[in-house]
Amino acid sequence: MDNYKIIQANSVNTKINLKEVYAYRSLIISFLKRDILTKYAQTKLGIILSLIQAFAAALIINLFFGILLNIEITNYPFIVYAFPGMTAWYFFSYIINNSGTSVTNAQSVIKKVYFPKLVLPIYKSLVGMTELLIWLIAYTVILITYQIPVGYNLLILPIAITFNFLVGFSIAVWLSAITVRYRDASHIIPYLIGFGIFVTPVFFHTDMFPEKFSFFMHINPMAGVIALYRYCFISTNFDLKYLWGLFPTFILLITGLKYFRKVEKIIADVI
Amino acid sequence: MSSKIDKNIALKITDLGKKYSLNDKLIGVSFRERFSELLSLSSKRKNNEEFWALKNINLEIKKGESIGLIGKNGSGKSTLLKLISQVITPTEGQIIINGSVAAVLELGMGFHPDLTGRENIYQNSAILGFSKIHINQIFNDIVDFADIGRFIDQPVKNYSSGMYQRLSFSIVAHLDTDIMLFDETLSTGDLSFQQKCYEKIDDLVAKGKTLIVVSHNMNDIIRIAKRIIYIDNGKIKSDSSSESLNEYVKDNISQTSLFQKKNIKNKKTNNSDTKLLFAESGFTRESYNNVSINMISISIVNKNSTNETKCFTNDELEISIEFEKKQAGTFFDIGIMIHHMNNMILYAHTLNSDLDIKEISTVGFYTIKTYIPAGFLNSISCQIGLSVSENYTNVIFANKNLLNINLLKNPKFESKIKHIQNPLPSFIGPIFPVWDWKYSKHE
Incomplete structure (x- = not known):
C-alpha cells in the first residue's frame, strides 16, 4: 500500500507527463463543466447569443462577399462555401484566445494546490468545442436553407475537428507557457488571429493563391483543416498535400509540451 | 531508494532549501523589458539578491504524528507546506513522501461563486485529485458535517462566510488522504463548529493520519499537535514541544528582567x-x-x-x-x-x-x-x-x-524522575501543579 513519492531539487525532468494529466481527468471534466455552466447557464440567452453571433457573421459575410462583391467560387452559394472555413477559424481563435491566458488566469488556484498545469490549456480548449458545436448547428441550418445534400464525406468530420483542435491547442500550449514568463506575450494573440486569417483560405479559394506560394499554403495547418471541413460538407476535392500541415502542428505540439513542462516548475514562483 | 526508508515514516525531508531571487530579471518580465535589456547589454542582472525562504531543513515525520509549525510571519512555514504539497519545487534537497497528500493552504480554495455548494464540492475535490465516484461515497458526510442543509443547491456566493468556511473545511476533513496539511485553516466558524473541527481532527489522528498544522493560535497548536516545531528565518530553531513554545514566546514578546x-x-x-x-x-x-x-x-x-x-x-x-x-x-x-x-x-x-x-x-x-x-x-x-x-x-x-x-524546569527536580518513563508528554499545558498524592495499599 505504501506509495513513495520523491521530490528532488533541480531534477531535470522535461518528460511530457501525459499519464499524470490523465489521472487528473476528473479535474478537466470538472473545470469544463464549471466553465460551460457559468458561460451558458448563468445567462438566459447563453446559447442563443452564440447562435445569433454565428448567424450574424454568416449574414455579413454573405452580404459583403456574396452579394456586393458577387464572388462566385464554386457552384455553391458563397456562404455555403465560406462558412466551414469561418467555423474552423472561429474555433481556432477561440482556443488560442482562451487557452493562451489559461495559466495566468488561474493563478489563485495554482498558488494553493498542486495539479498538472497542462489541465488548464486542455480544458480551456475543450470549452471551445461547445462554440464549435453551435457554429456547426448554424451551418446545418444554412445547408438546409439552401437545400444542399450532404454525402458520406461527413464521416470525416471527427477527424477534421480533431485536426482543428490540435492546431489550436499546439499554439495555445506555447502561448500559455510563454505568458508565464513574459506577461505581455498575450498581446500577440489578437495579431496572430488578425494576420492569420489573411494567409489562410477562409474567405477565398485555394486556387486564388499564386502557384509559387502554394507550398506555404500546404504547410499552413489551418488551410488543411479548412480544406478538410469543406471536403466533409460540400465534397470539394481534397489535395493530400494539405496533410503537410500535420508536421508543423506536431512539432509545435511536442516542443510546446516540453516547454510547458519546463515552465511548469516555476509557475507558482513567478505568477 | 524507497527500501532505505522506514515504513513508519510518512515524510522525510533532507537538506531542503528554497531560494528566491529578489530581482530576477529572467522571470516574470515583459518582452519589452527583455528586449531593451538585450539592446543596452546591461549587466544589471549581476546584482541578483538572493533570499532563502528555507535552508537546511531536515525533518522526519512518523506516520500518525500530528505536527504543529509555529513561527513568525514570513519565517517559512507556509513555504514548507507548499514544498510538501508540490505547489512549488525545492531549490535543493529532497522530500520523500509516503502516502497521499492533501493540503489546505486556503479555505474555499478553487470555489467558484456562481456554482452551487454541491458543484463546488465536486470541483474542490477534483482539484485535490479525487474522482467523482469517491466523492459520491462521502458526499452526505461532507454536507452533514458542514451543516449546510438545504442551501447545498444554492450558489456559494449566497452563503454566509461561516457556511463557506464550514463547507470547505468539511470537504478536506473527509477526503481520504494519508498526510494532511493545514495552513491557518483550522478552527473556523462558531464555537460549536470549532468543537466539531477539533473532534474531527482527533478522529483523523486516531485513524492514523499524519497532520501538519500551521497556526498562530497557540491554543490550537497545543490542542492538536503532539510535536511542535519552531521555524525561524527559514531554519528549524527547535523541535521539541515545550522548547519550541518557550523559544517562540521569548523571541516575540519583549522581555523585562525578572526583578525589575x-x-x-x-x-x-x-x-x-x-x-x-x-x-x-x-x-x-x-x-x-x-x-x-x-x-x-x-x-x-x-x-x-x-x-x-x-x-x-x-x-x-x-x-x-x-x-x-x-x-x-x-x-x-x-x-x-x-x-x-x-x-x-x-x-x-x-x-x-x-x-x-x-x-x-x-x-x-x-x-x-x-x-x-x-x-x-x-x-x-x-x-x-x-x-x-x-x-x-x-x-x-x-x-x-x-x-x-x-x-x-528545575534541573534538580528533573533528575529525580529521570530514570522513570514519564507517562505524559513534557508539555501538556501552562499549569503543572505539584500536589500531594496519597496512596493506600490493599491487603
Missing part, C-alpha cells in the same frame, strides 16, 4: 489595552483627573533563591504593588492577570476577592503583595498584568503586559 521594578502611573492608562480589556467598564477620560488612588510600581521577586536571573517552576514568586491612596473613605480594587502567550488568560484574581479592602481606607502609601505559588505553573513564559478600579466601576488603570517571567 516597573514604575507605573495612572496617566499612562490611556492606551489601547484599556479599551480592549474593559470596553464595557464605562470609564471616561475625565475620571483620571480626580482619582483617589495613584499607582506607583509593580515588582516581582523570587522568594526561594537569590538567583537574580532565573526562576524555576518550584520557586515562589512574590509580586509587590506600591500605590498611594489619596482620599479616605473611597473604595478601590486591584486585579492581577497572568497571561500565557499573549492571549490566553491563565488566571486572574482581585484584591477584593481575597481581602477586605475596607481595611485600606485611610490616606497614605501602601504596598500589597501576592504570590505565584511554587510548583504551580509549568515551564512557560507568562505576562503579568494589572488593573485597578475605583468605586467598583471606574477602571483607572489597566495594562495586561507589565512584567514578563520565564519559568524554567
